[in-house]
Every structure is written in C-alpha cells, then in structure tokens.
Amino acid sequence: MYVLALLGVLLFFPMSVQAYQPAQAPPPTTDPAIQTMVRAVQADSIRTDVEAMVGFGTRHTLSDTTSDERGIGAARRWLKAEFERISSECGGCLKVRYQKTVVGADETARIPGETPVYNVVAIQVGTEHPDRYILVGGHLDSRVSNIMDSTSIAPGANDDASGVAGAIEAARVLSKHEFESSLVYVGYTGEEQGLFGSTRAAEVAVEENWTMAGVLNNDMIGNIRGIDGVVENNTFRVFAQRRPADLHEETWSTRYFGGENDGPSRQLARYVATRAEDYVRNLEPILIYRLDRFGRGGDQMPFADQGFPAVRIMETHENYTRQHQDLRVEEDVRYGDRIDGVNFDYAEKITSVNVATMASLAAGPPRPDSVKIGGAASSSATLAWNPVDHEDLAGYKLYWRRTAIPRWQHSTFVEVGTTRHTLENVVIDNWLFGVAAVDKEGHESPVVFPSGLLDD
DSSP: OHHHHHHHHHHHSTTSOOOOOOOOOOSOSOOHHHHHHHHHOOHHHHHHHHHHHHTTSBOOTTSOSSOSSSSHHHHHHHHHHHHHHHHHHTTSOEEEEEEEEEEOGGGOTTOOSOEEEEEEEEEEOOSSEEEEEEEEEEEOOOOOSSTTOOSSOBOOIIIIIHHHHHHHHHHHHHTTSOOSEEEEEEEEOSHHHHSHHHHHHHHHHHHTTOEEEEEEEEOOOOOOBOTTSOBOOSEEEEEOOOOGGGTTOOOHHHHHSOGGGSSHHHHHHHHHHHHHHHHOTTOEEEEEOSSSSTTOOOTTHHHHHTTOOEEEEEESSOOGGGSSOOSEEETTEEESOOGGGOOHHHHHHHHHHHHHHHHHHHHSOOOOEEEEEEOTTSSSEEEEEEOOOOTTEEEEEEEEEETTOSSOOEEEEEETTOOEEEETTOOGGGEEEEEEEEETTOOBOOOBOOOEEOOO
C-alpha cells in the first residue's frame, strides 16, 4: 500500500520531484581541428630543414657572417627567408624580424670581442588576445669540442637543427589557422656561448609587456639511441622548474600548499604532458622536475628567470658522443652531431606535441587570475578567482590531487559567472588545488595554483 500511495503522489505532482543536475562541462578537450593540425606535421619537412642547416658547415656564433653558403650569417638569413616564405603562403600572417643584441668581450670568456647576436623571430598575431603569447623555438648555432672553434665543421644536426626545424614545421602547420592568442616561432643564436639570444628574447618580452602563456624550448628532439645503449622512440622529457631566485624564499604557498612544485612552469609541463596524451599516439611524456640536466642549461632558463612559464622539451636518451664533438672516429666510436643520428619520425612526434600544445593554448582562454583558497580547520575547501575575459568562455575547472601525486587527479566544472566555489568534504590539509578556465569547445588554460589565502 505504501508503494502505491507514493506512486500516486508522484503521478499527481509530476513536476514536483527533480533530480539534481550539476553543471555540465564542455566536451572533451580533444579537438578535431587540432587533430588535423597534428596529422599535418611531416617528418620529411623536418628532414629537409635539418639538411639545409647542416649544409652551412658550421653555425658557430663566432663563424662567418658574410658568406651566403657557410656560417651563422648564411644560416640566419636562410631561416628568416623560410619564415618569410611561410608568411607569404598565409597572406603575410607572420611578422618576421631579427632580434639583435651585442655581447661584449668582458661578459664571458666564450666571446673574445664585441659580437652581435641575432635571433630570427616570426610572430603570428592572435585575434582576441594579441598580447598573450605562446613561444616555440630552438637554437640555430652549433659547436664542436672546443667551444671557441668557429671554423671546423659543426653540423649540429640534432643539437639543435632538430629543434629549429621543429619550430619551422610548427609555423608551417599553425600559420594556416587563426588563433585567439599570438604564436611566436624563434631561432636563437648564442646558446652555446652562453644563452645570449634567449636572454635577449626574454628581455624583449618584459620590455614589451608580453603576457606569456608558455615558452616551449625544443633542444635536441631527434636522438633515440642513448649513450646508455637504450634505443627508445616512444618517450620524451619535459624539464620544468620555478625561477631559481624563488627557490629558497619561504612563502605561505611553499609552507602550506607545496608552491615550489606548482609554479607556472610545472603547470605548463603538466599541460604539455596532457596534450601529448590527447593527441600523439605512442609517445609517453616524462616530467622532470628540474630546470635542466645536471650542470647544463638551455634557452628556457632566461625566460624562467623572468618568471615566465617555460619548459625544455627534448629526447629521453641523449648520446654524448654526438654532442659538442669534433667529427672523428676513435676506437670504432663515431663522434659528431651528424644528420644520420637524427630519427625524423621521432622528431615528427615531438613536433606534433608542440603543435598540439600551442594550438590548445592559443585557441583557449587565458589563465584565471588571483586564485585564492580557504578552508583551514574545515571539512571543505573554497577557491575563489577573478573572472576571465574571453569571448566564448564556458566556465572553470577546479582541480585537486594528493600532495605526493605529480599530476592532477580530480576535477569539477563550474559555469561562467562563478568566481567562488566550495568543494564539500574535500579537506584542505590533504590535497593540492588549482583552477583552469575552459571555453565552449573544451579548450582549457593551464591550471593556476593559489597565490593567496581567502580572508574569510
């Protein structure tokens, strides 16, 4: 009788009982348009560009600048022409220019006299957020065993013609599409002598008040046979670290919420890893929570020093007989950075990760600003943030994970207009938290870690 009576009530009041419907997140982040871009990346195009760079004999920063066939001068003019050719194919969509700095002899033992250093830069201006930039690049210069030897043959096929070729290929593919944010493609010089080109590029970004969504430094993306004897083409590394000046500063975030592990560069690294998993088959990301390898460096470092989110993307297994070596054979070991040491199918996969990452960042909304958190001595955690100004914003995703876990584990979506949300029964002491913006197509910004405490 009880069941029948209840059924009668429900029939009599058909609209009085409704199931709770939580806010629905936009569709998954795998975008068919970005999938098409990823499929457009071609190993043969990367090979052609690496062959061209190797053909200049040496690209040492101190090498010939007047020849049209040999030296760093010929190489940088060739790269500028390549960007200009790509721009002509998209109706002039790239602003191509040199970026010059002059390094004095007293600044480093690796520069014997006042030396001009040129970056080659191509900018694809965004349609909605033109002052928000995503940058990809590699270094054009090469070297042999003696860092001051500017005349010997230094092919630099993998280090780092492969990274520059990846940036060129990204420009070729992405320039065929429009994006809300601006994309920047760069060939640095002066890397081997002391990161001079990238240092200048980071200074320009500061001087021009760029909002930097991400810096992707590609340095050596083609070697699959390591010095350790391992041959592997299905993993790659992403190095990420907070800017060094902050490492020893204790703040509320490092004390309570693990801020050293959750700075913008490491959020960018997680973003790169997720895009690799979403878009590139048979390629597993390995996150390395260091600024670079032991005792070594790369062009992401000056950007990190300026506080920008910056990562190094590279092969998993390096072969030191092929890096910074004179061309020679000793005891049946073939030394030198020759083109036959580059696996172009592997370089294609890593370039595809860059394309997917850049397209996702540039198509999506900016990061939320001023994320704050509260919930001490409570059963729940509350996050608040400033609203994101983006034309097709759908809302925000709140993320949380266990403190010993490197990647985000859980998320919930809240609709546009929400700038504060409480995660019920999620104890603040046991988790790390962050917020990302999401558009209507499912593109997400990188996650933003809280930068302050809520007043209440």
